[in-house]
Amino acid sequence: MEERGQRSNRRLVLVPCPFQGHITPMLNLGSLLHSEGFSIVIAHTNFNHPDPSGFPNFTFASIPDCLPKDVLSSGDAAAIFASLNTNCRGPLRQVLSDMMAKDGATENKISCVIYETLMYCAEAAAHYMKLPSMALRTSSISTQLVFSELPRLQKEGYFPSKDRSSKDPVPGAYPLRCKDLPFFTTDLEPMMQLIATILDIRTSSAILWNTADCLEQQLSDQLQKQYSVPFISLGPLHKVAPASSTSILEEETDCLLWLDKQANDSVIYVSLGSLASMDEGEFAETAWGLANSGQPFLWVVRPGSVRGSEWIELLPGGFKEAIQETGRLVRWAPQKDVLAHRAVGGFWTHCGWNSTLESISEGVPMICRPCFMDQNVNARYLCHVWRVGLELEGDLDQKEIEQAVRRLMVEEEGKEMRLRAVAFKDQIELSIRKGGSSHAAMEELVNLIISL
Numbered sequence: 001m002e003e004r005g006q007r008s009n010r011r012l013v014l015v016p017c018p019f020q021g022h023i024t025p026m027l028n029l030g031s032l033l034h035s036e037g038f039s040i041v042i043a044h045t046n047f048n049h050p051d052p053s054g055f056p057n058f059t060f061a062s063i064p065d066c067l068p069k070d071v072l073s074s075g076d077a078a079a080i081f082a083s084l085n086t087n088c089r090g091p092l093r094q095v096l097s098d099m100m101a102k103d104g105a106t107e108n109k110i111s112c113v114i115y116e117t118l119m120y121c122a123e124a125a126a127h128y129m130k131l132p133s134m135a136l137r138t139s140s141i142s143t144q145l146v147f148s149e150l151p152r153l154q155k156e157g158y159f160p161s162k163d164r165s166s167k168d169p170v171p172g173a174y175p176l177r178c179k180d181l182p183f184f185t186t187d188l189e190p191m192m193q194l195i196a197t198i199l200d201i202r203t204s205s206a207i208l209w210n211t212a213d214c215l216e217q218q219l220s221d222q223l224q225k226q227y228s229v230p231f232i233s234l235g236p237l238h239k240v241a242p243a244s245s246t247s248i249l250e251e252e253t254d255c256l257l258w259l260d261k262q263a264n265d266s267v268i269y270v271s272l273g274s275l276a277s278m279d280e281g282e283f284a285e286t287a288w289g290l291a292n293s294g295q296p297f298l299w300v301v302r303p304g305s306v307r308g309s310e311w312i313e314l315l316p317g318g319f320k321e322a323i324q325e326t327g328r329l330v331r332w333a334p335q336k337d338v339l340a341h342r343a344v345g346g347f348w349t350h351c352g353w354n355s356t357l358e359s360i361s362e363g364v365p366m367i368c369r370p371c372f373m374d375q376n377v378n379a380r381y382l383c384h385v386w387r388v389g390l391e392l393e394g395d396l397d398q399k400e401i402e403q404a405v406r407r408l409m410v411e412e413e414g415k416e417m418r419l420r421a422v423a424f425k426d427q428i429e430l431s432i433r434k435g436g437s438s439h440a441a442m443e444e445l446v447n448l449i450i451s452l
Ligand SMILES: O=c1ccn([C@@H]2O[C@H](COP(=O)(O)OP(=O)(O)O[C@H]3O[C@H](CO)[C@@H](O)[C@H](O)[C@H]3O)[C@@H](O)[C@H]2O)c(=O)[nH]1
Pocket: 020, 021, 022, 024, 138, 139, 247, 271, 272, 273, 274, 275, 276, 300, 331, 332, 333, 334, 335, 336, 351, 352, 353, 354, 355, 356, 358, 372, 373, 374, 375
């Protein structure tokens, strides 16, 4: 087998999708492959480009995405990804071609293009340039399995669900109920087309997953039957290859000092990730629900995440005074450090896949409040299959929030969830060590790249 020291002339071009929850796992993957001796190039869009200063060992190549402002501000995922892929196809081909021309007769060659499936134009660009490629999925295998069932469920009338609160089981999609099927905030047909494109791996040599076997092995075996290329489950990538900060927003790290002053497992951390938002009424209910729960809380209110305001202008009167002792609000937190802090005993999450993995990896149980897309599926698995979360359903109501916080943080039910979450944390730690499944997956990936 090729020695690690001989691999630096093998260049890997990584193409992330330019949103926080997608950039992070790709940069983690880059760090992992760099530690295996490969040279890493990040081919990124101008929009939301990652900060190269945290990655002195990587080369960064910019792709002009020309993403129109009105498409971006529409929040229409299908339109945004259609535009990104159409606009980036030519420039990405050019970036690859320039790199290959520069390489000339030297030994430093592109061994593989690894792209996030939402940047599917990279598969076509790599194929056109006769370069091998691999796809990285940044959401769960359970979600992909459900995505693959959507055309059938649409035909059978289960999707999109007519009643978004229906708890009727979905035939052939255990453990999902109608309300757990992915929820799209925009037109259905363009989203179905986008999903079909993501599912359709044409020329790539493997699908890489940011997941761990202790969570999704059975689902992986099931979905693998639909594909001829191997699945490689490398995650959780933030544990396997912690990269320096990949945050697009500035982290308010002094909240860690505030956490230092709190008792073990006492704080509920609240964050809806990088995209989800709430309206003014939901914001007020959340504020009072947290304040009245009696538990200390650290709440991320991302600028712009409360519709109609810049930041926290819409906080109800009297709230700031009420939480002086117990609460802390930040714009953006160092989430992984927060979840790893001994004082944090629970996480109210929107169930984005990164947040899900980051919480489970630290043994932190969750209040699950999914907003859209894959988050409903993740929430169902968290609450029903892995049993490390409780669901906060229906319209947000301060009394119900108070109750959910107490169930998770104080009551027996929450303690049992914490024990199960800690058991997953232990399994994950084993899986990333030598002899574990994610470690073995990394070796498989290295060998596959070398063999291409
Ligand atoms: O204050 C904060 C809040 C979040 N994060 C980080 O931001 C990321 C958020 O990712 P995720 O939890 O996956 O949520 P989204 O940003 O909403 O991610 C998008 O991408 C995910 C991966 O494909 C999908 O699962 C989600 O549904 C989709 O909305 C995580 O790594 C967090 O650690 C911080 O660092 N600080």
